[in-house]
Structures are given as structure tokens and as C-alpha cells.
Amino acid sequence: MLRTGSTTRSSAAPRFLLIAAILAGLVIIGTGAFLFLALRDTPRGAAGTALASAIGGPFQLVDQNGKTVTDADLKGKWSLIYFGYTHCPDACPTALNDISIALSELGPKRDAVRPVFITVDPERDTPETLKAYVTSFDAPILALTGTAEQVAKAAKDYRVYYAKHPEAGGDYSMDHSSVIYVMDPQGRFTASFTHESAPEQISERLKKLIS
Secondary structure (H helix, E strand, O other): OHHHHHHHHHHHHHHHHHHHHHHHHHHHHHHHHHHHHHOOOOOOOOOOOOHHHHOOOOOEEEEOOOOEEEHHHHOOOEEEEEEEOOOOOOHHHHHHHHHHHHHHOOHHHHHHEEEEEEEOOOOOOOHHHHHHHHOOOOOOOEEEEOOHHHHHHHHHHOOOOEEEEEOHHHOEEEEEOOEEEEEOOOOOEEEEEEOOOOHHHHHHHHHHHHO
16 A cells, blocks of 8 residues: 555656646746747837736845845836846856946936846855956846745746756756846836847846836
8 A cells, every 4th residue: 555655656756747837938938928028019018918017026135245125215216126046157147247337338327227237146146256256247236135035936926937946066057037027116017138138138128117
């Protein structure tokens, strides 16, 4: 009897994992469709739609100087929020560099936009590590970290996927979605880009949104 029960659970596990993977895929596809709609060239972006309140939410994290930062502290300016990690080899530095270039093309509107980098690797990305990392980009990036639970909550509210990927030798990397979220001065989701969006595309879209 014990052997039979063990076999049943064993055979059910792969089916459960398959169903979970399919459901996760559908969520990602659905989110992608929403983000595509948010990229449409409308003056107000996603403002006034259900999507504006579906992405984002309250959080409490710590910046690169050890200061507590909440979502309320971001209000008053437009925010470009990107989730990544300092050991990222490609998508993260590309996204942050493109954000820096885009901001430099905004002219007098540059001060109206705040770039924000939230780590998905709080185990390694301490405030000190983040501070050293963001200084390599030509933009006043606000870098945020926190406990694993605090980061997980923020990522969940922004519909961000991330997972630890073990590597040879005991090291690890982080798989994660790569989206730049545009939040308006009231903290509402307005538009999005990816790390593949050209700086010119980002700056032109921001100019239309800010004006």
C-alpha cells in the first residue's frame, strides 16, 4: 500500500508541474499583451485603463545609501523602474545604459524623470554593492534592495518574474523578465519598454507623456 501510494504521488508530480508551467506561460503571454497595448502611441499611455492599477503597488526597500524608501517617495516625478541584478551580464547593463542615454536626450525635462533599479538578487546586492554598480552609469539611478520577502513583494506587484539559476562551481545567476516600467507622478503604470528598446524610442515616448 505504501509503495502504491508513493508511485501515485510520483506520477502525479510531473503532471502537476506541466499544468503549472502551462498556467505560468499563459500569465506571461497575457502580461505581454497588456504591455504591448501600453506601448501604443497614445498621449496618456495606459493612464485611465485597468492596466494602470494592475502593475505596481506599495513597497518598502532600502537604497544604496542605506535609507528606507517606499513607493510614496517616488511620487512627484515620473519613474523608470527596472528589476535586475548587478551580476547580470547583458540585459541589465544594456537597459540602464539606454535609460541613461534617453534621459540625456530629454533636455530640460530630464529632472522630471527618476531612474530606479530594484535588485532581484538581494542575497548579493547589498546597498554598498548597488552604490558601486550604479556609479558606472551616467544617470542619478536610485538603486533599491531589501530582504528576500520585501523584494519578492515588489516583484510580484510589478508582475516581474525572477528565479535563481544554479551554475557550475556553486555559483548562480538570476533568470528574470526585462521590462522598463514607466510610472507617472501619481505612481500609476503608464507605459513600458524592454532592454531592447532604443534610447531614442524611450526619450521620444517620455517627451510625449511628460508634455
